[in-house]
Amino acid sequence: MADNLTTEQRTKCMSNIRSKWTDQEKKIHSYLKANKIKHQMHPALSGSPDLLLKNTNTAIFLHGCFWHKCPKCYKEPKSNKEYWLPKIENNVKRDRKNVKLLKSEGFLILKVWEHQIKKDFDKVLRKLVKNGI
Numbered sequence: 001m002a003d004n005l006t007t008e009q010r011t012k013c014m015s016n017i018r019s020k021w022t023d024q025e026k027k028i029h030s031y032l033k034a035n036k037i038k039h040q041m042h043p044a045l046s047g048s049p050d051l052l053l054k055n056t057n058t059a060i061f062l063h064g065c066f067w068h069k070c071p072k073c074y075k076e077p078k079s080n081k082e083y084w085l086p087k088i089e090n091n092v093k094r095d096r097k098n099v100k101l102l103k104s105e106g107f108l109i110l111k112v113w114e115h116q117i118k119k120d121f122d123k124v125l126r127k128l129v130k131n132g133i
Contacts, residue, residue: 022064025051037129038054039051039054040052043059045059045102053131056108058107058108060109063113065113110127
């Protein structure tokens, strides 16, 4: 299926998608910082977690529901499937590999989905605080 945007429009649209310092990451970071919970955003670790809780050696991945195929709310794209489906499957495979690698290095792993942050932020925070202290 052909793209219904011009090259310039698509470039502008895609340039607004960020992999670091997303709204969810900013929200979590602000809470942890305000509550003096030692953490590091985007630590230079194999597997590239979004967040590291230093006291408990917990690596946290903040996953976007579309990009990482959330089991609860992922919806398959309607257009350009030959591009998006393999891309998303590769993301899922890479996620599994990264979790396995970090576990082998002794890290605890937490996955937080975009919809959890949007809909039940307090529950997410309780989970983080429980692991961060």
